[in-house]
Amino acid sequence: MMSFEITTELLETVTSYIEASNDTALVEYFENMHHADIAEILDELSFEEAIYIIKLLDSEKTSEVLMDVDDDVRERILKNLTAKEIAEEVEELDSDDAADILGELSEERQEAVMSQIEDEEHVKEIEELLTYDEDTAGSLMAKELVKVNENWTVLKCVREMRAQAEEVTRVHSIYVIDDEEKLKGRLSLKDLLIASTKTAISEVYIPNVDYVFDHDDLDEVSFKMRKYDLEAIPVVDDNHVLLGRITIDDMVDVIKEEAEKDYQLAAGIVEDVEADDNILELTKARLPWLILGLFGGLGCVLIMDGFDESIQAIENIETLFFFTPLIAAMAGNVGVQSSAIIVQGLANDNVKGSLWNRLLKEVGLSLVNGIVLGVILIAVAPFMGLEVFYSITVAVSMLCVIIVASLVGTFVPIVLDKRGIDPAIATGPFITTSNDIFGIFLFFLIAKSMLL
Amino acid sequence: MMSFEITTELLETVTSYIEASNDTALVEYFENMHHADIAEILDELSFEEAIYIIKLLDSEKTSEVLMDVDDDVRERILKNLTAKEIAEEVEELDSDDAADILGELSEERQEAVMSQIEDEEHVKEIEELLTYDEDTAGSLMAKELVKVNENWTVLKCVREMRAQAEEVTRVHSIYVIDDEEKLKGRLSLKDLLIASTKTAISEVYIPNVDYVFDHDDLDEVSFKMRKYDLEAIPVVDDNHVLLGRITIDDMVDVIKEEAEKDYQLAAGIVEDVEADDNILELTKARLPWLILGLFGGLGCVLIMDGFDESIQAIENIETLFFFTPLIAAMAGNVGVQSSAIIVQGLANDNVKGSLWNRLLKEVGLSLVNGIVLGVILIAVAPFMGLEVFYSITVAVSMLCVIIVASLVGTFVPIVLDKRGIDPAIATGPFITTSNDIFGIFLFFLIAKSMLL
Numbered sequence: 001m002m003s004f005e006i007t008t009e010l011l012e013t014v015t016s017y018i019e020a021s022n023d024t025a026l027v028e029y030f031e032n033m034h035h036a037d038i039a040e041i042l043d044e045l046s047f048e049e050a051i052y053i054i055k056l057l058d059s060e061k062t063s064e065v066l067m068d069v070d071d072d073v074r075e076r077i078l079k080n081l082t083a084k085e086i087a088e089e090v091e092e093l094d095s096d097d098a099a100d101i102l103g104e105l106s107e108e109r110q111e112a113v114m115s116q117i118e119d120e121e122h123v124k125e126i127e128e129l130l131t132y133d134e135d136t137a138g139s140l141m142a143k144e145l146v147k148v149n150e151n152w153t154v155l156k157c158v159r160e161m162r163a164q165a166e167e168v169t170r171v172h173s174i175y176v177i178d179d180e181e182k183l184k185g186r187l188s189l190k191d192l193l194i195a196s197t198k199t200a201i202s203e204v205y206i207p208n209v210d211y212v213f214d215h216d217d218l219d220e221v222s223f224k225m226r227k228y229d230l231e232a233i234p235v236v237d238d239n240h241v242l243l244g245r246i247t248i249d250d251m252v253d254v255i256k257e258e259a260e261k262d263y264q265l266a267a268g269i270v271e272d273v274e275a276d277d278n279i280l281e282l283t284k285a286r287l288p289w290l291i292l293g294l295f296g297g298l299g300c301v302l303i304m305d306g307f308d309e310s311i312q313a314i315e316n317i318e319t320l321f322f323f324t325p326l327i328a329a330m331a332g333n334v335g336v337q338s339s340a341i342i343v344q345g346l347a348n349d350n351v352k353g354s355l356w357n358r359l360l361k362e363v364g365l366s367l368v369n370g371i372v373l374g375v376i377l378i379a380v381a382p383f384m385g386l387e388v389f390y391s392i393t394v395a396v397s398m399l400c401v402i403i404v405a406s407l408v409g410t411f412v413p414i415v416l417d418k419r420g421i422d423p424a425i426a427t428g429p430f431i432t433t434s435n436d437i438f439g440i441f442l443f444f445l446i447a448k449s450m451l452l
Numbered sequence: 453m454m455s456f457e458i459t460t461e462l463l464e465t466v467t468s469y470i471e472a473s474n475d476t477a478l479v480e481y482f483e484n485m486h487h488a489d490i491a492e493i494l495d496e497l498s499f500e501e502a503i504y505i506i507k508l509l510d511s512e513k514t515s516e517v518l519m520d521v522d523d524d525v526r527e528r529i530l531k532n533l534t535a536k537e538i539a540e541e542v543e544e545l546d547s548d549d550a551a552d553i554l555g556e557l558s559e560e561r562q563e564a565v566m567s568q569i570e571d572e573e574h575v576k577e578i579e580e581l582l583t584y585d586e587d588t589a590g591s592l593m594a595k596e597l598v599k600v601n602e603n604w605t606v607l608k609c610v611r612e613m614r615a616q617a618e619e620v621t622r623v624h625s626i627y628v629i630d631d632e633e634k635l636k637g638r639l640s641l642k643d644l645l646i647a648s649t650k651t652a653i654s655e656v657y658i659p660n661v662d663y664v665f666d667h668d669d670l671d672e673v674s675f676k677m678r679k680y681d682l683e684a685i686p687v688v689d690d691n692h693v694l695l696g697r698i699t700i701d702d703m704v705d706v707i708k709e710e711a712e713k714d715y716q717l718a719a720g721i722v723e724d725v726e727a728d729d730n731i732l733e734l735t736k737a738r739l740p741w742l743i744l745g746l747f748g749g750l751g752c753v754l755i756m757d758g759f760d761e762s763i764q765a766i767e768n769i770e771t772l773f774f775f776t777p778l779i780a781a782m783a784g785n786v787g788v789q790s791s792a793i794i795v796q797g798l799a800n801d802n803v804k805g806s807l808w809n810r811l812l813k814e815v816g817l818s819l820v821n822g823i824v825l826g827v828i829l830i831a832v833a834p835f836m837g838l839e840v841f842y843s844i845t846v847a848v849s850m851l852c853v854i855i856v857a858s859l860v861g862t863f864v865p866i867v868l869d870k871r872g873i874d875p876a877i878a879t880g881p882f883i884t885t886s887n888d889i890f891g892i893f894l895f896f897l898i899a900k901s902m903l904l
Binding site: 373 | 749880
C-alpha cells in the first residue's frame, strides 16, 4: 500500500461529490480506504460534510472512523446523530471503544442509546466498563477475548475458538480459565498450531502469566507491558476472575498521550491542546500559566523595591539591576533542568536512594556548574567594562542562586509525587516563577552584604 | 504472577550467594525469574557481581538479560566478556537484538565476535542489519519472520510454518511472498486457523498490506504503526523484496525514547541522561545550555547599559529596571508555549496551512493573552504604588514582547523543521534566551519612547 496523503485535489473531489449529493461516487470512493485515512479526511472537512459522510457510509466502517477522528470532530458528529444512529455505530465496536463513545455522552443520552442496542450482552459489557475510573486498567480493557477451559482438549479448543474468534478482532493470546472463570494461564496461537489435536489444554498451557487487576493504575499497566514486552495483558478482579484484556495498541496511545501531557505541562500549557485548535481554546490552555508568571514578575518588582532604599549607597547601583534578567534566567533554567530529570526519573522508577542524598548530589552538581559559569562570567566581565569586585559579586550570587534553584527543582516534584500529585505540574512555569522570585531575592541580599 | 519488586532482602540474598560462590543456589534462584526482572537486579548490583551472574547463567537466559539492563551496565559487562562469550550470547538473540549488541562494540571486536558465531545465516543477517543508519526502518527490523509462498496450500503452509515458527519468538502475521520473494500480502493466524487445509494461500491472503521501505525514517514507521494500529509491519527494499519486520514492542521503546528526548531538549538538557547518572555526566548534559543562558543574560546587561545614558531623564528610572525580570519571564514563557505547540504539531503532522496563517494566528492569540495580562497589570499596579502612566507603559511593552516572543517561538521550529533539523532543539533554553534578549530590548525601546 502506498503512503496515504491528503491533497487539496482529494479534498476537492470529496467536497464536490457531497455538493452534488453523488452518494454512489462517495461510497465507491471510500470503499477500499482504511478507516484511519477516512478519519483524516473528515478532520479536514466542515462538520456538515463530515456528518454527511458518517450518515452515508456503512456503520461497520464509520464506527471505526469515529474512533479515529479528532475529539472535537467526534463530539460534533455525536451531537448530530440520533440515539438510534449512535447505537448502530456502537453495536459494531468492541466493548472498550463502545464504552469510550458512550462515555462522551450525557447520562440521559447514554441511556437512550443503550436502549436501542439489541445485543444485551454487549450492553452489559459496556455498562461494566463505564463503571471504571479513567486511569484504571478496567477503563482501558476490552471484554472481547478468546478463553478456553483448562479441561478441554486442543481439538475442542480449536472448535470453540473458531466461534469466539469471529467476535475478536485480533487474537493475541488464548487465555486458559478454570470452571470458576479464574485465570489459570495462557496458550499462544503458535503453540496451539504446533500441538497435536488430542493433547489436553492443561498439558500445554503456560501457567504464571502476567496480569493486572481491574483497579490497577494505567501507569503500572504501561510499565509492566513495556518491561515484559507484552502485546496483551489479561485483567482480573480481586478473585482472579478473568474480566478482559488490554492490548498494546491501546497502551501505545496512552503512553503517547502521557508523554504529550508531560511535555505540555513542562512548557506551561494546560494539557490537551493542539496546534490547530482555535484561539479561545489555545488561550484557555496558555493564559493560566502566564498569569502565574505575571504575578511572579510583580513579586520580583516588590522585592527590588523593598531593597531599593537600603542599597542606594552602592556605587553604580544601576549595573546591579542590569543583571536581574541573567539571574532570573539562570534560576529558571537550572530549576527546569533539575525538575525535568526528577520527573522523568520518577516516571521510569529510577529515582533511588534517600531524598537527602538526592539533594546533596544536586548541591554538588550545582557547585560544579556554578563555579564554571562564575569563572566564565569573571573572565568576560572586563570586556564589558565591569569592575572585578562587581563581577565577583554577581558570580557568587549566581552560584548561590543555582544551588537554591536546583534544590527547589528537585525537592518540589519529589514531594508532590509522595503526596500522590503528578510531579509534571511542577516543571515549567511553576518552577521558573518561584525560582525567579527566590533568585532575585538572593541576588539582592548577597549584593547588599558584599557591596555595601 | 505477582508484581516483582526489588527489596534490600532480595539483593542481600543474591549478594551473599555470590560471596559464598554458591552457584547452585544462584542458578536455582534465577531459574524461573523473568529476564527483565533479572536485569533489574543486575542494575542494582556491583559490576563484578553482575558479570559473575552473566557468566554463571545459561546464555539462553543471559542474552535476554543483556538486552534489558541499563546501557552503562551492558557496556561494562561486554567489556569483561571474551569474544567467544559474547558470540554465545549473540547466537541466542534475534537478529535485531544481536545487531544492537554488536553495534556497541569496536569494529575489531565485532569481527572477532562474528568469527566465533557458528550459524553463518545469522552472521549474514546481522551484518546486513549493521549497514543501516540509526534512524531508519532497516536498523530496527528483525530478519526473523514467517513467510509463505502465494502458490502453497494452507496445509503446506502450516507444515512450513511449524518449522519456521520455531525460530520466531512471536508470530504476528504470516507474510505472503511470490517466487521472487516480493511481498504480496499477509495472512492472519486467525484466518489460517479458520480456513480449511486444502485452500490455496492465494485465495485467503489479504493483499494491500501496509509496509515500509528499509530506508524510511523511524518517525514515519512509528506514525504508520500508530495510525493503523499495527502490531508488526513488514520492511521491503525498493524492489518490494521482503527484508524483515518491525514489531510494536520495539516501536514502543522508540516512541518512549523520542518523547523523553524531546522532553529533555525542552528542559535544556542534552538528551540521554538519567537521574542516577554521576555528576560529571549530568554536568555535560546541563552546562552547555546554562552557558548559552549566561551569554543571553550578559546580552541583556549590554542592552540595558546601552540604553542607560539616553534614558537617565526618566522619572523613577529604577522602577523600570524592577520590571526586567517580569518582561524576561513573559517573553520566555510565551516563547516556550508557542514552540512546544508547534513542535508537537510537527511531530503529529497536524500543523496545516501556510506559515503566514500560522504566524497571523499567533499574533491574534498573543493580542488576546497580552491584553488580558495588561489589564490585570494595570489593575494591580496602584496597589503596588505604581503610577498609571508607568503601568500602561509596562503593559504596552509586555503586549509587544508577547507578540514578538510567540512569533519567534513559532517561526524558529518551523524553519528548522523545513531544513531537516529536529525542531525540538529550538524549545527550551534556546527560545527563552533569544526571547529574553528581544524582550528586554523591546521593553527599553518602548519605555524610552513613551516615558521620555
